[in-house]
Amino acid sequence: MISLMQSFRIRGGVHPDPRKTATTDLSISSDFPLPKKLYIPLQQHVGKPAEPVVRVGDYVYKGQLLAHSQGMISAPVHAPSSGIISDIADYPAPHPSALPIRTVFMETDGKDVWQLLKPPTDPFGLSAEEISLRVGAAGVVGMGGATFPAAVKLNLGRKNKISTLLINGGECEPYLTCDDRLMQESADGIIDGIRIMLHGMETPQAIVGIEDNKPAAFRAMKKAAADFRQIEVRQVPTHYPMGWDRQLIRYLTGKEVPADGRATDVGVLMHNVATAYAIHKAIRHNRPLVDRVVTIAGGAAGSPGNIWVPIGTLISELLDFCRVDRPRMARLVMGGPMMGDALPIAELPVVKATSGILALTQDEITRGSEQACIRCARCISACPAGLLPVDMANRIRSNQLESAVDIGLKDCISCGSCSYVCPSNIPLVHYFKYAAGELAARQQAQHKSEQTKKLIEERNKRIERIEKQKAEEAARELAAKVAKYSADQAEQVL
Amino acid sequence: MYVLSAIASLATLGLVLGWLLAIAAKYLKVESNPIVEELEALMPGSQCGQCGFPGCRPAAQAIANGEAPITVCPPGGSALAEQFAALLGVSIDLSNFEEPEFLIAKVSEDTCTGCTRCFKVCPTDAIVGAAKQIHAVVADACTGCQKCIAVCPTECLQMHKPEVTLRNWRWQKPLPEPVGAPA
Numbered sequence: 001m002i003s004l005m006q007s008f009r010i011r012g013g014v015h016p017d018p019r020k021t022a023t024t025d026l027s028i029s030s031d032f033p034l035p036k037k038l039y040i041p042l043q044q045h046v047g048k049p050a051e052p053v054v055r056v057g058d059y060v061y062k063g064q065l066l067a068h069s070q071g072m073i074s075a076p077v078h079a080p081s082s083g084i085i086s087d088i089a090d091y092p093a094p095h096p097s098a099l100p101i102r103t104v105f106m107e108t109d110g111k112d113v114w115q116l117l118k119p120p121t122d123p124f125g126l127s128a129e130e131i132s133l134r135v136g137a138a139g140v141v142g143m144g145g146a147t148f149p150a151a152v153k154l155n156l157g158r159k160n161k162i163s164t165l166l167i168n169g170g171e172c173e174p175y176l177t178c179d180d181r182l183m184q185e186s187a188d189g190i191i192d193g194i195r196i197m198l199h200g201m202e203t204p205q206a207i208v209g210i211e212d213n214k215p216a217a218f219r220a221m222k223k224a225a226a227d228f229r230q231i232e233v234r235q236v237p238t239h240y241p242m243g244w245d246r247q248l249i250r251y252l253t254g255k256e257v258p259a260d261g262r263a264t265d266v267g268v269l270m271h272n273v274a275t276a277y278a279i280h281k282a283i284r285h286n287r288p289l290v291d292r293v294v295t296i297a298g299g300a301a302g303s304p305g306n307i308w309v310p311i312g313t314l315i316s317e318l319l320d321f322c323r324v325d326r327p328r329m330a331r332l333v334m335g336g337p338m339m340g341d342a343l344p345i346a347e348l349p350v351v352k353a354t355s356g357i358l359a360l361t362q363d364e365i366t367r368g369s370e371q372a373c374i375r376c377a378r379c380i381s382a383c384p385a386g387l388l389p390v391d392m393a394n395r396i397r398s399n400q401l402e403s404a405v406d407i408g409l410k411d412c413i414s415c416g417s418c419s420y421v422c423p424s425n426i427p428l429v430h431y432f433k434y435a436a437g438e439l440a441a442r443q444q445a446q447h448k449s450e451q452t453k454k455l456i457e458e459r460n461k462r463i464e465r466i467e468k469q470k471a472e473e474a475a476r477e478l479a480a481k482v483a484k485y486s487a488d489q490a491e492q493v494l
Numbered sequence: 495m496y497v498l499s500a501i502a503s504l505a506t507l508g509l510v511l512g513w514l515l516a517i518a519a520k521y522l523k524v525e526s527n528p529i530v531e532e533l534e535a536l537m538p539g540s541q542c543g544q545c546g547f548p549g550c551r552p553a554a555q556a557i558a559n560g561e562a563p564i565t566v567c568p569p570g571g572s573a574l575a576e577q578f579a580a581l582l583g584v585s586i587d588l589s590n591f592e593e594p595e596f597l598i599a600k601v602s603e604d605t606c607t608g609c610t611r612c613f614k615v616c617p618t619d620a621i622v623g624a625a626k627q628i629h630a631v632v633a634d635a636c637t638g639c640q641k642c643i644a645v646c647p648t649e650c651l652q653m654h655k656p657e658v659t660l661r662n663w664r665w666q667k668p669l670p671e672p673v674g675a676p677a
Binding site (some may be wrong): 097099101396397398399400401402430431433436438440449451452453458482486493 | 495497498501538539540570571572573576580587588591617618619620634635637658659660662663664665666667668670
C-alpha cells in the first residue's frame with residue numbers, strides 16, 4: 001500500500017533501455033597506465049575558474065595544489081600525478097564546442113609520488129566549519145555531473161538547518177555503472193563520507209536512494225550502513241530521471257520543492273554517492289580529488305568497463321585502452337546518453353564531471369527524420385517537471401521566448417524525456433537548450449546595454465567637465481587681461 | 495574708463511538675460527510625451543544612428559507617433575522589440591524577423607597610425623590608446639555603432655563578428671525540417 005502511495009509521487013519520466021549489462025559485473029579497474037601528458041583545465045566546476053599557483057617548469061608531486069579557488073563559488077585544482085608543469089595555456093575544453101579553456105599541461109615522470117600526506121584524521125574531532133574548509137581545499141565538487149563545489153553546498157546545508165541529507169545512488173542514465181560499482185566495492189568509504197557530511201552540515205539523518213535495478217549495490221550499502229542508525233538505505237523504482245533532486249526528494253520525503261525555490265527550502269539537500277566517497281578520501285585520508293571512476297561503454301567499445309582515471313587524461317587514450325573501434329564510433333558522448341554532451345573530437349581531457357565516456361555506433365544513435373507533431377501529448381505525460389514541451393517548442397519556434405518562459409521554460413531541466421518519447425522525432429530538448437542560451441544571451445545584452453549607458457554618461461560628464469575647465473581658464477585669462485589693460489589705462493589717465 | 499563701463503554694462507545685460515532665460519525654462523517648460531521617455535530609457539542610448547534617425551530620442555518619438563516600426567533599433571534586436579511591444583501593448587510577430595548581425599570594431603595593428611581620431615568619437619570609450627600608439631577596441635564595451643569606422647583615415651578599423659568563447663557559446667536554433675517529408 002505504501003509503495004502504491006509512493007508511486008504516485010513519481011511524475012513523468014521514461015524507461016529507457018538500461019544497457020548497463022556490459023559493465024555492471026566488471027569490478028573497477030586500476031590498470032589504466034599513467035598517461036605521459038595530462039591536461040588539467042582550470043575550470044572544472046560551477047563558478048569562477050581557479051588561479052594557477054605553479055609556474056612553467058615547476059616539479060609537482062601528486063596531490064599538490066596547482067591552482068587555488070577564487071571567489072565565493074569556486075574550487076581548487078590539484079596535480080593528478082607527479083611531474084613537470086610544461087605549460088599553462090589554452091586547450092580545447094570537453095564541451096560540445098571544444099572551445100579553448102585555460103589549462104595546465106603536465107608531463108608526468110611515471111613515479112606517481114604523493115606529496116607528504118598527513119596521517120589519517122578523525123573527522124569527528126573536527127568542527128563543522130573545519131570540515132567544509134577541508135572539503136573545499138580538496139577541490140571536491142558534485143561528481144554526478146553538476147560540479148557544484150561541495151563545500152559551498154555543505155555550508156548552505158548548515159546555514160539552512162537542513163533536516164535530511166539525501167544521497168543519490170540512482171544512476172538513472174543508461175550505460176553508466178560507475179556509481180553502481182563504487183557502491184558495491186567501496187560502500188564503507190561512501191557511508192563514512194555520508195557520516196562526515198552529516199557532521200559537517202550538523203544534520204541529523206541521511207537517506208540513500210538506490211534504484212532497484214542495482215540489488216548488489218543496495219545490499220552492500222545496507223550492510224555498510226547497518227551500524228549507523230542515522231543513515232537509511234532505501235530502494236527506489238528504476239525510473240528516469242530518478243536522479244533529479246526534486247524527483248528523489250518528492251519520492252523519498254513526499255515534499256515538493258517550489259518552482260522558483262531550492263531543495264533547501266523544504267529542508268533537504270542532495271549529494272551524489274561519488275561525492276560522498278571523494279569527501280571520505282579528502283577528510284579521512286587527506287587526499288584531494290585527483291582521479292575518478294569513469295564508465296567507458298557503448299557499442300564501439302571492444303572492452304568496456306569502469307576505470308580509475310587521473311583527471312586530465314585525454315579521452316582518446318581511454319578509447320584506445322578500451323579498444324574502441326574508431327571507424328565504428330559514430331558519436332562520442334561525455335556523460336550519459338540522455339543528458340550528456342556529444343564531443344566533436346576525442347583529444348579532450350577527462351574532468352571532475354566525467355562520469356562516462358560513450359563510444360556509440362550508428363545503430364545506437366539513429367533516429368528517424370522529423371515529422372509533424374500529431375498532438376499525442378506523450379511529451380506532456382513524460383515531463384517530470386509537469387511542463388508542456390510541445391507548447392513551449394512551438395512558441396520557441398516562432399521566436400516567442402518570453403511567452404515560453406511564461407509557461408515554465410525556466411523549470412525545464414533538459415532531461416530529454418520528451419525528446420525520447422516523441423513519435424515524430426521532434427528535437428524538443430534542443431529547442432529548450434537553444435531558448436535557455438538565447439535568454440542568457442539577452443540577459444547579457446541587457447546587462448551590456450546598462451553598462452553602455454553608464455559609459456556614455458561618464459563620457460558626457462567628462463566632456464562637460466573638460467569644457468567647463470576650459471571655459472573657466474579662458475575666463476580667468478580674460479579677467480587678467482582686462483585687469484592689466486585697465487591698470488595701464490589708469491596709469492595713462494594719471 | 496570707457497572700457498570698464500562697457501564691460502560692466504554688457505555683464506549686467508548678460509546676467510539679466512540669463513536670469514530671464516532660467517525663469518522661462520522653469521515656467522514655460524514643454525511637457526514631452528512620457529511614453530517617449532520610457533521608450534528612450536529602454537534603448538541603448540549610444541546615439542549611433544543606425545536606425546536612420548539622428549539619435550535615440552528622435553527614434554523613440556517616431557515609434558510613439560507610429561511613424562517607425564518597433565523593430566527599428568538594430569542593436570536592440572528582437573529582445574528590444576519584445577520589450578517595446580510589452581510597453582506599448584501591441585502584439586508582434588517575430589517569426590520572420592531577421593536578427594541583425596552583431597558586429598564589433600577591431601583595429602588592424604598593421605595599419606593603425608595612432609591618430610587618436612577613433613577614440614575621440616567613440617560614444618562608450620571602448621577604444622583605448624594614445625597619440626602614435628596602436629589603438630585597441632575593448633570588445634565588451636563596443637556597441638557596434640560604427641562611428642569610428644567613418645573617421646579612420648587608414649581603414650584599419652573593420653567590423654568583425656565577436657569572438658566565440660565558452661562564455662558566450664550558445665546552442666543554435668534547430669533547423670526546421672520539412673514537415674511531412676517522407677522518412
